[in-house]
Amino acid sequence: MSEKKPSILVIEDDPGLQKQIKWSLDQYEVLTAATREEAISQLRRQEPAVVLLDLGLPPDPDGATEGLAALEQILSLAPNTKVIVITGNQDRSNAVKAIGMGAFDFFLKPFDADVLAIIVGRAFHVYDLEVDNLRLRSAHSSPLEGLITNDGAMLNICRMIEKVAPSNATVLLLGESGTGKEVLARAVHGLSPRADKRFVAINCAAIPENLLESELFGYEKGAFTGASKTTPGKIEVANQGTLFLDEIGDLPLPLQAKLLRFLQERVIERLGGRTEIPVDVRVVCATHQDLPNMISDGRFREDLYYRLTEITIAIPPLRERHGDAVLLAQAFLERHAKEQNRNLKGFTPEALKALDLHSWPGNVREMENLIKRAVIMSDGPMVNADDLGLKLKTRDEEPLNLRQVRDEAERQAVIRALARTGDNVAQASELLGISRPTLYDLMSKLGLK
Ligand SMILES: Nc1ncnc2c1ncn2[C@@H]1O[C@H](COP(=O)(O)OP(=O)(O)OP(=O)(O)O)[C@@H](O)[C@H]1O
Ligand SMILES: [Mg+2]
Missing domain, CATH: 3.40.50.300 (P-loop containing nucleotide triphosphate hydrolases)
Incomplete structure (x- = not known):
């Protein structure tokens, strides 16, 4: 099955530039719009993850008010969208204004395909991370009051x-x-x-x-x-x-x-x-x-x-509960960020890895204290491994026979990959470096789901 390409909406009234951008972003499904109205109707229909918006939209190519109005409307309709604004060199102040309003980044004309590719790639990456984090949060199962586990x-x-x-x-x-x-x-x-x-x-x-x-x-x-x-x-x-x-x-x-x-x-x-x-x-x-x-x-x-x-x-102990470390960390992050009024969106991939590999001698209490501290220390929007103060070290392995060791390692890797991606099989298989059918086989062999 071929994956649907991620989509990006390009809002640009200059047909030449529109074509250039479209051509340079061929790994994405590029949607285009030349006016604010067109852009909004595309946004509603397609829900693109990333939007590229020329601030100099007509009717006022210099004042950029139409561009900024479009930005405001996009962010109020779809706040998670990553909007990259395009602006001319003489118009930097509007770029700064746009960032202040919540744009993800800006891109200065003249057009440079490499720079654009980097900015767009990063925008998709951040968007995906935020979506993952949201999904993990909503995946909390709460079998008993005050208790979070999936193990x-x-x-x-x-x-x-x-x-x-x-x-x-x-x-x-x-x-x-x-x-x-x-x-x-x-x-x-x-x-x-x-x-x-x-x-x-x-x-x-x-x-x-x-x-x-x-x-x-x-x-x-x-x-x-x-x-x-x-x-x-x-x-x-x-x-x-x-x-x-x-x-x-x-x-x-x-x-x-x-x-x-x-x-x-x-x-x-x-x-x-x-x-x-x-x-x-x-x-x-x-x-x-x-x-x-x-x-x-x-x-x-x-x-x-x-x-x-x-x-x-x-x-x-927590170190023996498969996938729970990340799950608990997400829940505690959400709780303490709310309590302390911090707008933190989740963990960076390195932070998730560190949480997953730590051996948690103090179990859930240690986890909660650690996250509480990280919420205070983090500059946001994502909590990183430094904020957690965790050193990456691997846990002790129990000596078993080789096949048992291999099976157990596979099982843990699969469970963790699924937990980390909120049970998204496509992403989990990517994380594991195997194809989706292979992951399904592995899951049924290990008796998962
Ligand atoms: N599965 C869980 N989900 C969410 N919170 C948890 C979970 N387990 C423990 N906690 C929280 O972690 C903290 C420690 O839990 P608790 O006091 O029940 O542990 P304990 O085993 O009694 O520890 P101690 O031996 O140190 O007294 C508490 O704040 C508790 O609310
Ligand atoms: Mg106790």
Whole structure:
């Protein structure tokens, strides 16, 4: 199948120049117009990516007001169009004015085919990048609230959360720092019948051991010096809702025993209190630690572990989620650019590559912080690799047999190429340097789509 040539609209009233331009741009589908009206009707019909506009359009070849009016109209009808204005040497101020109004670039007469080819080529390139960026943005799938992913393993986790949420089962979330443990814990709560009750989070690693017990279980007035009034603990506060025990691996052994008792009996006693208070909570825990390892070292109770692992969900690190890095980066760029009122259109190809190759030890949290900073640092309109401050380095490869290595490499390359191009098979195959039919074959061999 032959690709349709990209189209460019040339608005030029001088038939000689029009012909010259047309001839020099033969790799494009060249549309022509000699007046503003013609130009606008072509624009509406053909939606060209790039427009070449002579500012000296009649009726006022010197004042350029007709040309500038055409520019304004084009940009209001099709703001993404890249307009290159043509102007005479004596008329530079109008060229500058046109750029100020949003023209992409200008081209000075006399006609020079090489210069024109460069400017036009660049305009198409930028246009394509912007279109890609837009497409990627609209491709966000949002399987759970606040969670962005297109990765198969993550999508399975989302489905699992949807299934598990309505039950009362205790859920243990395992994952490196920044992988989204809290996002998923909140999703468990949000999709449960307890959603309109409280979600109470406590970080066992952030609270000193001597305070953690009273934080969790509460205390009666006079239970210890400084206990000036009776205060319920987090468990009690979460009654009827969800209790999120973050960094459960950091819970000291004596409190592990006490928590286990609560999970078995479902009653608590405040410090210094004598009455048993029944509490109905759904428990979700999270840790980045290796609990079985801690059990064999005697640092975590095995019986508590089995209580907590009714459902265990292991969240993969970002570097193992195919195509998610670019997807998340796009989403965070959009979010933070909006928040900070910055008109940033997307990432340069080098920046996308750097995002894709980085190993993300801090996972999604690292990504978000990085993009936030880049949005502040970038001069725009595209965020480049320098703004991100990422050095291009490749990730470690696991040693496998050669065929496995090859298959996995192919799979990842295909998934990334598709993610980077917003699932555009034509562009992805170009990126991969293979034909489209070959890419389709590869996709079906790898079981994609
Ligand atoms: N898949 C995702 N899509 C969008 N945002 C995400 C995703 N995963 C995480 N985030 C965001 O990244 C940040 C870190 O997520 P979260 O706090 O849930 O991670 P965590 O695993 O609890 O990290 P830590 O171990 O450091 O506490 C949050 O701002 C969260 O909103
Ligand atoms: Mg957390």
